[in-house]
Amino acid sequence: MENHAITLIVNGQEEALLVPSNMTLLHALRDGLGLTGTKNGCEAGECGACTVLVDGEPVNSCLVLAVELDGREITTIEGLSSNGKLTPLQQAFADLNAVQCGYCTPGMLMAGTALLRRNPNPTVEDIQKALVGNLCRCTGYQRIIDAIMEASRNGGTR
Amino acid sequence: MTITESGLIGKSVQRTDVMDKVTGCAVFVDDIQFGPKLLHSRLVRSPYPHALIKKIDTSKAEALPGVRAVVTGKDLTARLGLYLIDRPIFAYDRVRVYGEPVAGVVATSEDIAVEAVKLVEVEYEVLPAIYDPVESAQPDAPLIHPDLGSYSVVNFIFPEPGTNISEHFKIRKGDAESAFAECAAVAEGRFRLPPIEHVPIETHTSVALCEKTGQVTLWASSQSPFAMRDMIAQGLDIPHNKLRVIAPLVGGGFGGKAGVTMEACAVVLAQAVEGHPVKLRLTREEEFVGTSTRQSLISDIKVGCDKDGNLQAMELTYYFGGGAYNDYGVNIARAAGYSCTGPYDVPNVKADSLCVYTNTPVGSAMRGFGMPEIHWGLEQIMDHLAEEVGMDPVLFRRINCVRTDDEIVSGMKMTPIDLEACIDKAAKAIQWEKKEEPTGPNKKRGKGIAIMWKAPAMPPNPGSAAVVRFNEDATLQVEVGGQEIGQGAFTVAAQIAADVLGIPYENVTVSTPLDTKYSPYEWQTVASRLTWSMGNAVKAAAEDARCQILETVADAWDEDIEDLTIKDGVVISFKSEREQPLDKMVIYGMPNDDFEGWKGGPVVGRGHFMPTYVTNLDPETGQGTRAVVHYTVGAQAVDLEVDLETGQLEVLNIASVYDVGRAINPDLIMTQIEGGAVHGMSSAYEAMKFNEDGVVINPSFVDYRIATIADIPRKIHGDYVETPIDDGPWGARGVGEHVMVQTAPAIANALYDAVGIRFSDLPLSADKIYMALEEKELTQKD
Numbered sequence: 001m002e003n004h005a006i007t008l009i010v011n012g013q014e015e016a017l018l019v020p021s022n023m024t025l026l027h028a029l030r031d032g033l034g035l036t037g038t039k040n041g042c043e044a045g046e047c048g049a050c051t052v053l054v055d056g057e058p059v060n061s062c063l064v065l066a067v068e069l070d071g072r073e074i075t076t077i078e079g080l081s082s083n084g085k086l087t088p089l090q091q092a093f094a095d096l097n098a099v100q101c102g103y104c105t106p107g108m109l110m111a112g113t114a115l116l117r118r119n120p121n122p123t124v125e126d127i128q129k130a131l132v133g134n135l136c137r138c139t140g141y142q143r144i145i146d147a148i149m150e151a152s153r154n155g156g157t158r
Numbered sequence: 159m160t161i162t163e164s165g166l167i168g169k170s171v172q173r174t175d176v177m178d179k180v181t182g183c184a185v186f187v188d189d190i191q192f193g194p195k196l197l198h199s200r201l202v203r204s205p206y207p208h209a210l211i212k213k214i215d216t217s218k219a220e221a222l223p224g225v226r227a228v229v230t231g232k233d234l235t236a237r238l239g240l241y242l243i244d245r246p247i248f249a250y251d252r253v254r255v256y257g258e259p260v261a262g263v264v265a266t267s268e269d270i271a272v273e274a275v276k277l278v279e280v281e282y283e284v285l286p287a288i289y290d291p292v293e294s295a296q297p298d299a300p301l302i303h304p305d306l307g308s309y310s311v312v313n314f315i316f317p318e319p320g321t322n323i324s325e326h327f328k329i330r331k332g333d334a335e336s337a338f339a340e341c342a343a344v345a346e347g348r349f350r351l352p353p354i355e356h357v358p359i360e361t362h363t364s365v366a367l368c369e370k371t372g373q374v375t376l377w378a379s380s381q382s383p384f385a386m387r388d389m390i391a392q393g394l395d396i397p398h399n400k401l402r403v404i405a406p407l408v409g410g411g412f413g414g415k416a417g418v419t420m421e422a423c424a425v426v427l428a429q430a431v432e433g434h435p436v437k438l439r440l441t442r443e444e445e446f447v448g449t450s451t452r453q454s455l456i457s458d459i460k461v462g463c464d465k466d467g468n469l470q471a472m473e474l475t476y477y478f479g480g481g482a483y484n485d486y487g488v489n490i491a492r493a494a495g496y497s498c499t500g501p502y503d504v505p506n507v508k509a510d511s512l513c514v515y516t517n518t519p520v521g522s523a524m525r526g527f528g529m530p531e532i533h534w535g536l537e538q539i540m541d542h543l544a545e546e547v548g549m550d551p552v553l554f555r556r557i558n559c560v561r562t563d564d565e566i567v568s569g570m571k572m573t574p575i576d577l578e579a580c581i582d583k584a585a586k587a588i589q590w591e592k593k594e595e596p597t598g599p600n601k602k603r604g605k606g607i608a609i610m611w612k613a614p615a616m617p618p619n620p621g622s623a624a625v626v627r628f629n630e631d632a633t634l635q636v637e638v639g640g641q642e643i644g645q646g647a648f649t650v651a652a653q654i655a656a657d658v659l660g661i662p663y664e665n666v667t668v669s670t671p672l673d674t675k676y677s678p679y680e681w682q683t684v685a686s687r688l689t690w691s692m693g694n695a696v697k698a699a700a701e702d703a704r705c706q707i708l709e710t711v712a713d714a715w716d717e718d719i720e721d722l723t724i725k726d727g728v729v730i731s732f733k734s735e736r737e738q739p740l741d742k743m744v745i746y747g748m749p750n751d752d753f754e755g756w757k758g759g760p761v762v763g764r765g766h767f768m769p770t771y772v773t774n775l776d777p778e779t780g781q782g783t784r785a786v787v788h789y790t791v792g793a794q795a796v797d798l799e800v801d802l803e804t805g806q807l808e809v810l811n812i813a814s815v816y817d818v819g820r821a822i823n824p825d826l827i828m829t830q831i832e833g834g835a836v837h838g839m840s841s842a843y844e845a846m847k848f849n850e851d852g853v854v855i856n857p858s859f860v861d862y863r864i865a866t867i868a869d870i871p872r873k874i875h876g877d878y879v880e881t882p883i884d885d886g887p888w889g890a891r892g893v894g895e896h897v898m899v900q901t902a903p904a905i906a907n908a909l910y911d912a913v914g915i916r917f918s919d920l921p922l923s924a925d926k927i928y929m930a931l932e933e934k935e936l937t938q939k940d
């Protein structure tokens with residue numbers, strides 16, 4: 001299989017990668033760059049555990065080929081906090097115990113971050129619509145809704 | 159709620175793992191980097207639910223470039239099992255379920271492994287398959303395990319060789335037959351549940367490495383690294399000290415990552431390519447097809463009461479569809495047997511609880527361990543009987559529910575609980591007495607209640623061990639073998655240690671990942687037993703360390719230990735008002751007052767806990783002094799409405815109240831209650847589906863729907879009461895599984911209240927409800 005030289009701007013850092021044609025962004029991040037915060041839950045675009053931002057938009061990284069993203073900006077869970085300072089959304093997830101096993105959490109945080117950037121004051125229905133593709137088996141989701149509302153009150157994603 | 163002197167027990171401290179989890183730093187098995195020597199593997203799975211294996215030809219697969227090994231069960235006839243050793247690692251003579259592993263391939267990439275799987279040629283002779291546990295329990299049913307009589311089994315499980323029955327648990331208490339004759343009202347029914355999946359978001363993943371020295375290391379997403387080590391070591395004849403299981407965080411367990419699923423396959427594959435780590439990561443489809451499920455159940459229930467509604471007699475037969483292997487599932491049938499009545503005081507009981515082999519996915523532990531299955535029928539039939547005697551379902555439960563010191567169905571004296579308080583709180587929270595209008599046109603609204611009990615189901619003597627180890631700066635490492643699967647077990651361990659030692663919670667770290675080479679022993683992270691059992695061990699370890707510290711200080715100061723305590727990391731004397739910070743002292747000890755010599759040394763506390771008081775039950779009557787350590791009880795009340803145009807249900811409010819003994823971390827209890835309510839609701843709509851050839855036809859998130867964020871109840875009202883038990887830390891007991899046990903029947907009872915139709919079979923799918931509404935001419939059409 002042909003390999004392609006591409007550049008991704010991942011969490012603000014330029015990363016040169018050699019990727020086979022069929023390599024998904026999920027595998028490029030996890031296996032190519034060691035950014036394992038992005039989780040593999042189904043590789044079919046059905047669970048949202050692998051959600052990352054591509055140019056600010058939430059994307060199931062298991063559904064998009066890395067080679068298609070040459071030059072694009074990718075944000076992963078590792079790129080949310082900086083210098084040990086959590087974003088208000090991360091802080092709200094921690095404060096409100098919106099986390100149990102933690103496997104869906106990175107995807108939830110990325111989808112929630114994208115929502116708050118698009119809509120800083122979402123209603124419960126807005127949150128449900130935006131995160132309906134992110135599955136969680138532990139929390140029952142209520143704390144996740146509460147955390148997004150709380151972050152919205154505390155300055156959203158900044 | 160009460161808080162202890164140091165303030166940590168009863169306080170909702172922050173989870174120990176939450177910072178890792180919100181920053182992407184949390185490490186799961188698939189996140190561990192193994193470098194260029196890593197190889198990948200895939201399993202060859204049976205396309206038939208029951209067949210003899212005539213021949214396996216691996217030559218074409220072996221010839222594929224990049225393939226390093228192909229392994230079959232040909233030379234590997236060992237079996238695995240926790241209670242009944244019935245399960246081969248790779249099927250070698252016959253397959254008993256669709257998707258059963260018959261071979262595995264190791265290759266340099268996952269893509270090559272996928273291709274190689276297609277090249278393994280297996281010749282089968284198809285046998286008739288049997289899916290229904292009642293049919294399979296009949297004497298003339300084709301045998302799924304003809305060698306059942308030769309399998310090793312623990313002494314409290316009773317298989318019936320020559321049949322498909324792997325466990326038969328009996329209760330014979332009082333005289334049910336005569337009691338029924340005296341009853342004023344009797345209700346009867348047959349209830350069915352399909353198998354359902356655990357559906358963790360992290361699929362089962364393991365990596366195995368066999369060194370040329372014989373040392374084996376297994377990284378696994380496991381709820382029970384020690385039980386896993388024990389089973390695989392026995393099955394593959396590896397000394398325990400040569401098999402090391404490392405278990406990082408688990409991305410959702412729910413029982414599905416207890417015991418052994420496919421991890422032994424990974425070890426066998428790694429043995430074929432010494433020196434290379436071999437990863438075996440199940441795809442989502444394999445997670446649905448090739449892992450254990452909650453067992454199916456067909457229950458026949460008959461129950462009678464006198465004219466005042468007092469329960470008099472029950473007759474029960476439970477047929478658990480145990481699936482192809484019952485190595486774990488037999489104990490579910492046993493647990494369902496000794497708790498067969500549900501949380502009720504019934505003087506006359508005849509019950510038979512059977513685990514039956516079927517050609518369906520392996521039934522095993524799932525959150526609730528038999529209790530969701532039996533309560534589905536029990537809690538509906540109680541409503542039915544209450545209606546027969548014209549009694550309100552809440553009142554009926556209040557008068558009949560089990561109370562502290564009652565002699566329960568197994569002959570044991572009930573441990574301290576307050577189920578009535580749970581019932582009252584749940585009923586009040588949904589305004590039980592108030593008939594409410596639907597929220598829109600073409601809807602009907604109803605309310606229902608269901609109660610539950612569950613004891614930790616386990617061998618009589620599962621142990622927990624813990625070690626606490628101080629660092630130089632008086633921060634503390636807590637070492638445990640119980641797993642963090644999302645429930646907050648590490649947080650509770652840290653809280654307990656900090657409280658006992660009088661040090662700040664923030665100064666405590668739980669040593670991770672779990673590693674059988676270093677971690678103290680823990681039986682398994684199952685049965686909602688960690689807060690209780692591991693909690694006791696951590697408490698004992700911390701008390702041991704505390705004692706060492708105070709002895710040293712008392713000795714150095716020539717004071718009595720009784721005059722000393724530790725507060726905020728400082729030893730203080732009530733008598734002399736002297737102070738000694740723990741910093742440095744917990745490693746270097748203390749100089750004598752005259753500076754001639756030293757006292758003390760590095761402080762390492764050790765603790766363990768093992769229940770020693772559980773007794774055997776009579777195999778013919780199921781009676782004994784103490785069947786289990788204790789019970790946790792609770793009540794759920796549901797307010798819902800059904801859409802008459804679509805048959806869809808919407809839960810408006812669910813109140814969920816449990817007696818937790820003592821709340822160590824109240825908010826973690828609430829997160830269990832909330833998550834469990836949604837899990838329980840979701841379980842009412844879930845089913846694994848099979849075609850007539852036994853093939854799973856819904857192995858994806860699209861076809862097997864779990865609750866999404868858009869499906870949750872409008873309101874979840876969580877609450878708890880605290881009736882302490884005598885053998886838990888500060889009286890605490892577990893609640894992790896209980897919170898979903900009776901959700902489905904609570905929904906069914908509310909649905910009955912809304913439309914007057916009883917649904918005896920799960921799932922409560924919208925199409926099924928719609929058809930039933932149509933039959934009663936209740937549907938509304940545009």
